Amino acid sequence: MPSPSEITNAMMQHDYFSQWLGIEVVSSGEGSAVLKMKIRHEMLNGFGIAHGGITYSLADSALAFASNSHGQKSVSVETSISHTQSLREGDEIVAIAREEHRSNKIAVYSVQVLCHDKVVALFKGTVYRTSGHWE
């Protein structure tokens, strides 16, 4: 069975949107993932700050890597995010995904998005664990 890093690498290789975001995998483990990226000009919204979809996307990639790390293919069924702090161009952000609960079919993860150790977004995601496996 592949390791968490092997699964994350396999996913990242074809994850063109995470590549566009400039996501780098800092670490990946059983049920966890740490990612980072930098806010670029084309990620801003009409208020001159990062679009809410940018931090969501980083957190959602962290959810995908953390939840697939056990080898069982998992798909998101419900996610929520609170944006607590605005981000500017050039800001570097880190997402830390943690497994809060895992049963046979359902698992729940929290993802903290930080900028200079300050929480900028709080994300919670629930996945359905399919019968498919990473090989």
Add this chain to the structure above:
Amino acid sequence: MPSPSEITNAMMQHDYFSQWLGIEVVSSGEGSAVLKMKIRHEMLNGFGIAHGGITYSLADSALAFASNSHGQKSVSVETSISHTQSLREGDEIVAIAREEHRSNKIAVYSVQVLCHDKVVALFKGTVYRTSGHWE
């Protein structure tokens, strides 16, 4: 006071991420917004389907336009999304934002994301209505 379309246009003009997504404004009204876009290759994830952040971003832009349409600057405080159907490259999607509740300080919106009249994502967003106004 500017009209809903004038506000949406002013927001879109500096919303570089919505521009990158290729979002087109179909219509905008008091408390509502209808947007559309097409899934491109660089929007796919490791499963070969649209990254969850893409539909979230479209819905979040619809929330921003609908909630700012009354002239009072509004910021998202909490959003959630259920992805109910996978999307492939070339799929065209439409987001329809509707105001479910509005009080002085808080308002709630639902956004349906459709592909060929099939629901592909269900989004709910709560905003805080600041004391600033669009001019």
Add this chain to the structure above:
Amino acid sequence: MPSPSEITNAMMQHDYFSQWLGIEVVSSGEGSAVLKMKIRHEMLNGFGIAHGGITYSLADSALAFASNSHGQKSVSVETSISHTQSLREGDEIVAIAREEHRSNKIAVYSVQVLCHDKVVALFKGTVYRTSGHWE
């Protein structure tokens, strides 16, 4: 296979908390449920209005009845609620559950809670559809 009403009746018979709440089933159908109840003194919180758990509980019962109505036993995996209006002792409220999406394993429902045709709470619930059936 039992009908939606037969399933709802079977569930209500042992649902001691829904009984304590004074929930009455107005109607039940395939993927839907309409319930009503009245706010009593012992349901108030420290602000003299209905505790948030009361409207949540009514909506959660509506979710349970609507999602089990197809005969497949279903359990809640994630729910969210926005309380948009305060409720006082004596207020009568109605919950209307609607199926927004249903696949083999996952289904999503929205529940509107109304008081005199005004929305007092907006609820969204995702369920996991188990392999067990109502008989």
Add this chain to the structure above:
Amino acid sequence: MPSPSEITNAMMQHDYFSQWLGIEVVSSGEGSAVLKMKIRHEMLNGFGIAHGGITYSLADSALAFASNSHGQKSVSVETSISHTQSLREGDEIVAIAREEHRSNKIAVYSVQVLCHDKVVALFKGTVYRTSGHWE
């Protein structure tokens, strides 16, 4: 200005539903609250386990006490909960509310509900901080 415990006591005194639930305040601090209660027969649902509204209600009370602890009256605007484990009659549960973010007008809290140190529910709540104060 009253202390966190004085505010919690003042709220509990008129919180008839928290009293019905048998909620006991274990501790209260600036932005935090720890509560406990026991599952009784009349709290069960049609599956013979605690109704989802019971754990939600405990978590929602913890949110109310934690968010009002700073002296500024705060009202819930959006809450979500994942039920991760079933509860039986006689089970004792503890809710631990933690402040994840607080700005002038909006604050976000997470609440873990535990039974024998096992997570049975994960709750997230966003409040609006009004201009009213506890005296």
